[in-house]
Amino acid sequence: MERGILLEFQPEGDNCIQNSKQNENFKVSSKRAIVRQSLPDAIASDIRERILNGELExxxxxxxxxxxxxxxxxxxxxxxxxxxxxxEGLVQLTNNLGATVTKHSLDEIGEIFDLRILIEVxxxxxxxxxxxxxxxxxxxxILEAMESSYDADDVGKWxxxxxxxxxxxxxxxxxxLTNDVLHRINLQSDRYVRMHLSVMQQRDPAAKEHRELLEFARAGKADEACDVLTRHIAQTKKNLLRLMIDKRADEDS
Amino acid sequence: MERGILLEFQPEGDNCIQNSKQNENFKVSSKRAIVRQSLPDAIASDIRERILNGELExxxxxxxxxxxxxxxxxxxxxxxxxxxxxxEGLVQLTNNLGATVTKHSLDEIGEIFDLRILIEVxxxxxxxxxxxxxxxxxxxxILEAMESSYDADDVGKWxxxxxxxxxxxxxxxxxxLTNDVLHRINLQSDRYVRMHLSVMQQRDPAAKEHRELLEFARAGKADEACDVLTRHIAQTKKNLLRLMIDKRADEDS
DNA sequence: TACGCGGATTTTGGATACAATATTTGTGCG
DNA sequence: CGCACAAATATTGTATCCAAAATCCGCGTA
Structure with a gap:
């Protein structure tokens, strides 16, 4: 099966691969800085997405x-x-053995969320x-966009x-720098969250918590805000770990 | 100038480059798992060291x-x-422009130490x-090794x-996972600490603090131990930032 | 049958060659 | 003299080829 190498402008977007050879036809008229991502980056983005959405297990x-x-x-x-x-930690490269999609232990998955709490708070x-x-x-x-996209069911977008x-x-x-660190950790977190997003969404009072975060922040109530954030992530961790435990148990049988 | 490609066993060590072609003569008798590092890894280690010790500015x-x-x-x-x-953040790669040795702003250097405090504590x-x-x-x-190597003046070893x-x-x-994150941050930290190690050493009550960390840990006094640790890193940050400010000021003139 | 050994195949690693991109230099025109 | 544009140069990016390493497979032997 062949994945098409698309040609498309993507000042921000991360999800298509573009072939430089076909680029000469373009005349850029907009002033917007267009950073052409390199081929390896484009490929990495695509593989990353395939890992995050579970296509690559x-x-x-x-x-x-x-x-x-x-x-x-x-x-x-x-x-x-x-x-x-x-x-980024999404695959593991071993010396003459190539790459495997990273598989975290349940402890490590828990650790990922603990790291999120530590850094995000x-x-x-x-x-x-x-x-x-x-x-x-x-x-x-962004919050409004999120709220209105709740039912849209587009996992990647959400x-x-x-x-x-x-x-x-x-x-x-x-x-x-802290944001960079967090970004990498979130890649991991996302991966496991997405696996169970449909299940988690309906049960979670996440929407309410998301709004609370903003309101407390607006009121300058740092302690309360951080409390909500901690609980928010901790709850996600708890729910997700339970689901992962079941999943792993299933796989072993 | 040519950097020799050394042949040497290094189950742990990170600082030499070895050429696999010359390796057949060896008969491995020890049971210790010997992971041959790949060429890129060996080169990366060497460049890393050259950045950390300031040879590559x-x-x-x-x-x-x-x-x-x-x-x-x-x-x-x-x-x-x-x-x-x-x-690892030691160099920055830009698309068709190649690599430059990362230069952090003073704010970012401060951030590095704040991250250390957050994670190490x-x-x-x-x-x-x-x-x-x-x-x-x-x-x-290790503490004893450190104490006895204080005067040895081998910056890299220390x-x-x-x-x-x-x-x-x-x-x-x-x-x-947390350790991995910390390791990367420490690479950055080390770089700036090493720049001024000779100056910092004599003034710092670091040796005493290092011992305190262990004693409080041994006594199970977590709060006190974490306090010492926080102060230890914060002090390093403070001293180092002052030195870096001077250094940057000098460079601008 | 189980185990070990050696060759065949697959897969990754590295070198060389070439293409694309950025930078610099030089030249002509205003 | 300065600026713009274009050729020349330097540097990075990608493809192809060969080498090294790992895995697989089958054979022989205990």
Missing amino acids: EGLTIRQEALAEEYNVSRMPVREALKRLDA DLFRRAIPAMTPPHLQKCEE GALNYDYHSALYAAANRS | EGLTIRQEALAEEYNVSRMPVREALKRLDA DLFRRAIPAMTPPHLQKCEE GALNYDYHSALYAAANRS
């Missing part, structure tokens, strides 16, 4: 050549893509006193919005 | 070919090494109740020991 070993053929490129950019994903606490009307405005917008929302909440903290 | 742009020639390899493994260092707090005599024993050993010591303190927490 935990533990699966990835063949460079297979992917290269799918994307119609040589193994070289695929290798670089895998190297990047390895750095720190960011939130730093952000709240620094939040200005524009920041709050931005959060409000995951992205969720991440954007949390990012917006922490933006005022102005901590780029 | 902040902001310097790195030419693949230049390194390839030094190490007597093609550009390919060098590229992979750079890709890894990019993931979390680890320490989790570790203390779980520490057993073997754990304490191991810490004791840095490694310091990291080992902190790792040993947190080992009982059994948090591999």
Whole structure:
């Protein structure tokens, strides 16, 4: 099966692969800075998405050549893509053995959420006193988009919005390095959340909590806000771990 | 100038490059698992060390070919090494522009230490109740090695020991992912600490604090231990930032 | 039948060659 | 003299080819 190499503008988007050879026809008229992502990045983005949405399962070993053929490129950019994903922790590269999709133990999955609590609470606490009307405005917008997309059932989109929302909440903290660290951790978290998103959504009072986060932040009540955030993530962790335990038990039989 | 490609066993060590072609002469008799590091890893380790010890300065742009020639390899493994260092945050890779040694702003340097506090304290707090005599024993050993190497003036060695010591303190927490995150952050931290190690050493009551950490941990006094740890890192941050401010001011003139 | 050993196959790793992209230099025109 | 544009150069990115390593498979032997 061949994955088409699409040609498309994507100043922000991350989900298509573009072939530089076919690019000469374009005349760029917009002023918007267009950062062409490199082939390895494009491939990495696509593989990443395939891991996050579960198409590439935990533990699966990835063949460079297979992917290269799918994307119609040589193994070289695929290798670089895998190297990047390895750095992100989504795949594990072993010396002459190639790549396997990372499979975390249940303990490690728990650890991922503990890390989220640790880092997100720190960011939130730093952000709240620094939040200005524009920041709050931005959060409000994303929150509304999230609320209206609840039923849309587009798992990937919801995951992205969720991440954007949390990012917006922490933006005022102005901590780029911490955000990078968090981003990588969230990639892992997302992966397991998405597995069970449909189940988790209906039970979770997540929507209400999301709004509470913003309201407490707006009121400058840092302690209360951080409390909600901690509980929010801890609850997600708890629900998710239960589901994962069942899933792993099923797989073993 | 050519960097020799050394042949040497290094089950743990990270600082030499070995050429697999010359390896057949060896007969491995020890049972110890010997993981041969790949060429890119070996190169990455060497470049990493050169960045950490300041030989490759902040902001310097790195030419693949230049390194390839030094190490007597093609550009390919060098590229992979750079890709890894990019993931670690020690260099920044830009699309068709190559790699530059990461230069952090003073704010970011501060952030690095805040991250250390956040994560190390979390680890320490989790570790203390779980520490057993073997754990304490191991810490004791490393601590003594550190104390006796204080005057040795081997900056690289001291840095490694310091990291080992902190790792040993947190080992009982059994948090591999958190440790990975911390490791990456420590790479950055080390870089700036090493720049001023000779200056910082003489003034710091670090030795005393290091021992206190262990004693409080041994006594199970988590709060006190974490307090010392926080102050220890915060003090390092403060001292270091002052030195960095001067350094940056000098560079601008 | 179980186990070990050696060759065949598959898969990854690295070098070289070539293509695409960025930078620099030089030249002509205003 | 300065600026814009274009050729030349330097540098990175990708493909192809060969080498090294791992895995698989079958054979022989205990």
